[in-house]
Amino acid sequence: MREFFKKLILIFPIVIFFVSLGVGSYSIPFDQMIDIILYKLSGYTIFNEQLSAQSINVLLNIRLPRVALGLLVGGALAVSGTAFQAVMRNPLVEPYTLGLSSGAAFGAALAMAVVTIPVQICAFVFAGLSVGISYLAASKHGETSVISLVLSGVVVASVFTAMLSILQISIDPLQLQGLIYWLMGSLHTASWAKLLAVLPYLIVGYTIIYFFRWKLNILSLGEKDAGSLGVNPQKYKLLFIGAATLLASAAVSVTGIISLVGLMIPHMLRMLFGPDNTKLIPLSFCLGASYLAIVDMISRNLLTYEIPIGIFTTFLGAPYFIFLIRKTREGGWN
Amino acid sequence: MTIFLYKKQEKRRKKVKRIVSLILMLAMLCTLFAGCNKATVAGEKTEAQKTVKVVDSRGVEVEVNYPAKKIVCLLNSGLNDLYMLGAKDQVIAIDQWTYTNESAYGFASQIDERVKNKTLPAIDKNIEDIVGMNPDVVVIWAGQEEDIKVLEDKGIKVVGIQADNFEDVYTKLDILGKISGKEDRAAEIAKYSKEQLKKVSDKVAKIDASKKLSSLFVWGPTKLDLAGNNSTGDSIIEMAGGKNAADAVGEEHFVAKMEDVVTWNPDSLIMWNLKDLDPQSYYDDEQWANIKATENKQVFELPNAFYCDLWTVKYVYSVEFLAKSLYPETFSDLDIEKSKNEMLKFLYGVDFK
Known part of the structure; x- marks a missing residue:
């Protein structure tokens, strides 16, 4: 049964990808959708002799980059959450609760509104800073308790939110409006240009975590046990934190703050398949990607105007977070 | 005998001294009274002070000294109305935005020397500054409810303004005309604007x-932040003879879905004067490639936030600009530059550089 679920989750993104491509306010029948893809790949069609330029535009330039970006961002946030939880041995951490999202959002907003450096790089620098401060503030004698890490994450998030507020009151009101909407987390400005801008960062982050994922299992045992098994815990901790930060900050830089995806997905998977990170990393990517693509499908079809996707993920994730807090004992990572 | 005479002289000297002291005391008292006036407390309403009652955009009746000689105006469009009304010298403080926005400052400094020299105080959220000025009235956006409450609690008269449509623009002008004692000028401006607008509507009909x-x-600020129905954006399209492709959306300002834009396939796009976007941004975007507006290069940007101001009667120029852009043949006789200069001269009495 577990194997069946595993296979289902692995193929889920492909199914969601095609369903998402077929759903939207501009109607493109399924046969036309297949023909457009075939036409683009081979120059031939099966069902229709003529295709409308508008349908091609909607499918290939509007819907496809959005669906692809949704899948990639969802996968990145979930993988980032899984890696953070394993490295920090804490089931409650993820980019949002660590203060990383707020740090990255501040960095990205700073790059958008004030300084002229690439958004992704600025977001990564401030995301790294926020994770570093959260982790160091919560560590004492080499140990980090579950709750103190979450609390230091809250404090760091507050500091970056305050800095973001300073930025907000000092920019043009019209620019501010756009910034606030972006902060809520949205995929509505997705384009090929955005996708290509963020893809290298996502590939690098994901590749590092994927190829070294078995070491996450050793790090999960704690620093002393990891050291006795011949793994340099500090080196790999730094590597995983860096890669997870890169994934999450790249995601935030294009979509704004999409919260709690990195918390829900890894936890669900751990309940189903146990704590083995070699399985959890690819599964997190697939389920995270599918989850965000489904949420985006709802957000872009529910009303006549766009609803920021971050609102939905927060509504869905918040009860889950409360459930996890109540379930988790102080210092518990079992 | 000599002793007796000496005593008599001494007595007389004392008497004269007493009389002189009395006279001097009386003189001092007189100067004291002469130097005094009846005391009044600054800011206290005198019996002779006339007042006027206006109903502001909140629906609140506000009684203000008439004419208000000390007006704090915290909205740029209100400040422009006061300039048009000829009540420049009655304004004692303005909003910060007028100073920080390059374009707004550039034009305001040509109208008001105090803005040019930065001697007219700008208020940036500091309520104490306003209270210290003891103004007759504070003109502020009606949406700033918290600020209004604080001011009113301190006994300051506040007129809340909201301008969601072009009717509100005239209401605002009328309110400001009443409180500044320039009702006749307000009526003159409204008449002029409506006449100009009629010239467009006659042709559009x-x-x-x-x-x-x-x-x-x-x-x-993004390409998809659009105006739904019941908005100034919608009204301006209708007045210029077009129809809002997004009139099915009830929101005044909403973020549209790109797929809906493809479905609507509008003939043209009208952009508010934006810092980070221009028509070329649409022409270069592949997602907009098959929209009629971009295919036919029919994306227009309102050229300037000052003379296209949609929150004052200058919106009339925006209507003319758009009508001429959409229907160049119908409006071939409309010299848009000449019309703009005439309007600005009439409204402000200034030849802007």
Whole structure:
């Protein structure tokens, strides 16, 4: 049964990808959708002799980059959450609760509104800073308790939110409006240009975590046990934190703050398949990607105007977070 | 005998001294009274002070000293109205934005020397500054409810303004005319604007309904921040003879879905004057490639936030600009530059550089 679920989750993104491509306010029948893809790949069609330029535009330039970006961002946030939880041995951490999202959002907003450096790089620098401060503030004698890490994450998030507020009151009101909407987390400005801008960062982050994922299992045992098994815990901790930060900050830089995806997905998977990170990393990517693509499908079809996707993920994730807090004992990572 | 005479002289000297001291005391008292006036407390209403009652955009009746000689105006469009009304010298403080926005400052400094020299105080959220000025009235956006409450609690008269449509623009002008004692000028400006607008509407009325072009009004900051129905963006399209392609959306300002834009396929796009976007941004975007507006290069940007100001009667120029852009043949006789200069001269009495 577990194997069946595993296979289902692995193929889920492909199914969601095609369903998402077929759903939207501009109607493109399924046969036309297949023909457009075939036409683009081979120059031939099966069902229709003529295709409308508008349908091609909607499918290939509007819907496809959005669906692809949704899948990639969802996968990145979930993988980032899984890696953070394993490295920090804490089931409650993820980019949002660590203060990383707020740090990255501040960095990205700073790059958008004030300084002229690439958004992704600025977001990564401030995301790294926020994770570093959260982790160091919560560590004492080499140990980090579950709750103190979450609390230091809250404090760091507050500091970056305050800095973001300073930025907000000092920019043009019209620019501010756009910034606030972006902060809520949205995929509505997705384009090929955005996708290509963020893809290298996502590939690098994901590749590092994927190829070294078995070491996450050793790090999960704690620093002393990891050291006795011949793994340099500090080196790999730094590597995983860096890669997870890169994934999450790249995601935030294009979509704004999409919260709690990195918390829900890894936890669900751990309940189903146990704590083995070699399985959890690819599964997190697939389920995270599918989850965000489904949420985006709802957000872009529910009303006549766009609803920021971050609102939905927060509504869905918040009860889950409360459930996890109540379930988790102080210092518990079992 | 000598002793007796000496005593008599001494007595007389004392008497004279006493009389002189009395006279001097009386003189001092007189000067004291002469130097005094009846005391009044600054800011206290005198019996002779006339007042006027106005109903502001909140629906609240406000009684203000008439004419208000000390006006704090915290909205740029209100400040422009006061300039148009000729009540420049009655304004004692303005909003910070007028100083920080390059374009707004550039024009305001040509109207008001105090703005040019930065001697007219700007208020940036500091309520104490306003209280210290003891103004007759504070003109502020009606949406700033918290600020209004604080001011009113301190006994300051506040007129809340909201301008969601062009009717509100005239209401605002009328309110400011009443409190500044420039009612006649307010009526003159309203009459002039409506006459100019009629010239456009007369021509628009002759355009066949089937030939009316569909349009979208872009508020920005992104390409998809549009105006739904019941908005100034919607009104401006209608007045210029177009029809809002997004009129099914009830929101005043909403973020549209790109797929809906493809479905609407508008003939033209009208952009508010935006910092980070221009028509070329649409022409270069592949997602907009098959939209009629971009295919036919029919994306127009309102050229300047000052003279296209949609929150004052200058909106009339925006209507003319858009009508001329959409229907160049119908409005071939409309010299848009001349019309703009005449309007600004009439409203401000200034030849702007």
